Amino acid sequence: MVKIGNIELGDFPLLLAPMEDVSDPPFRLVCKENGADLMYTEFISSEGLIRNAAKSIQKLDIFEYERPIGIQLFGSDVETMGECSRIATAAKPDLIDINYGCPVKNVACKGAGAALLQDIPKMAEMTSAVVKATHLPVTVKTRLGWNEETKNVGEVAERLQDVGIQALTVHGRTRAQMYKGEADWTLIAKIKENPRIKIPIFGNGDIDSPEKALDYRNRFGIDGIMIGRAAIGYPWIFNEIKHYFKTGEKLPPPTIAQRVEATRKHLEFSIRWKGDRLGILEMRRHYSNYFKGLPNFKEYRMRLVYSLDFQEISSILDEVSIAFDGFLLEKQEIKVEYAGVD
Known part of the structure; x- marks a missing residue:
């Protein structure tokens, strides 16, 4: 049984990735009905939340049918992220997630998202501030590193576990790769194999079929899979993967x-x-x-x-x-x- 804090997620949970302009409550509804085990809000700007920006506040909306659900935050200021953790906690999600993976310029070039991969001490300090500001489990989503020369996710996993996160999701690309090339899950597997790591490790990147999900589960030994782009317009992928795991047979595509x-x-x-x-x-x-x-x-x-x-x-x-x-x-x-x- 995979658990995040006291949240039980089954033997091999399938997570819906937090996606800006995609994973709002209407999209989450159809994914939940089609087998998503854990979902997240769109990422929410800490600065926007502090300023009470309407769009950021609306993203805090969650519904009972969605549980368990996490609110994902991103930002570049340690103190602000701590305060946002308190605000997000008041919205009563099941967990708080921190985005250290978004590669787009208007996030990373402002010192947030994947930019924190260039400053692990600050990442650890920020994560600690979020953990201390909430009673909820805190999780993190990140990438392999900033670029090919700085694939530091192994160190990141240890440092963030030490300051209190209770699960880690890793997208198998660097920030420099953006969405190009094939996701590399070998470093994700190494994190899972590290005897120091006790928290659940979820893999993310390029899972677009039941066959690939089973292959990656068996090859890389992760605790669960996060699915993003493959669920856009195709929420059925979650149940298709579960059915394939259970029976070895593929469900027919939706009519x-x-x-x-x-x-x-x-x-x-x-x-x-x-x-x-x-x-x-x-x-x-x-x-x-x-x-x-x-x-x-x-x-x-x-x-x-x-x-x-x-x-x-x-x-x-x-x-x-x-x-x-x-x-x-x-x-x-x-x-x-x-x-x-x-």
């Missing part, structure tokens, strides 16, 4: 009707949470992902994107369900379109 149902549910919750106009506008980015690879879908996608009326969008989705009834669409690779996808 068009199931894709339409998930899209509609996602949209409905988006509207309830964000309001009619914003809920519809922010759903636009998801339509192409739910139906990626569907032939002659462009006409429907354009109509979905330009409509601002829920009933009209719902009718268009019904048309899609009828027009492509019986068509089985295999999972397609999702292009990284969102700044905070790590």
Whole structure:
């Protein structure tokens, strides 16, 4: 049984990665219903939270169905991160997560996210401040290092465990790699093999099929897997992996009707949470992902994107369900379109 503090996650949990502009409550709903064991909010700026910025405050919203769920924070100032930990704790998540992995310029170049990989003492100090400011378990997500010459995640794991984190997720790329090349899990395996390391170690990067998930579980010995990009437009991946682990057989891909149902549910919750106009506008980015690879879908996608009326969008989705009834669409690779996808 894998545990983070007193949170029981099963024998080999599947985690939904925190992704900016993606893993909001509506997206988390469809992932939870399809087998995600632990989820995180989008990352929340410590500076934004201290200033009571509306977008940062809204990201604190969590719902009972989501549990266990963590709130992820990022920032560059130790004192501010400690204060944000107290604010986030008041929102009553199950854990607090710190982002030391985001590679994008507007985060890393401001001394936050993956930038802390260049200053391990400060990373340890900041992590300690967050741990001391909350009674909740604190976890961390990071990368292998800043670049090829500074793959220091082994040291990071020991230092952060020493100051009190209760789980670590490692994305198998450096900051310099961004999302290019193949994720390297060998250093993640070495952390797990380190006799000093007692906390759960989760691997992240390039898991996009049940076969790969099983292969990486067996080869690298990690305690669980975090899935990010592969779940965008395809929340079914969690249950597909679990079924494959249990039976050795692959589930059939979701039908068009199931894709339409998930899209509609996602949209409905988006509207309830964000309001009619914003809920519809922010759903636009998801339509192409739910139906990626569907032939002659462009006409429907354009109509979905330009409509601002829920009933009209719902009718268009019904048309899609009828027009492509019986068509089985295999999972397609999702292009990284969102700044905070790590």
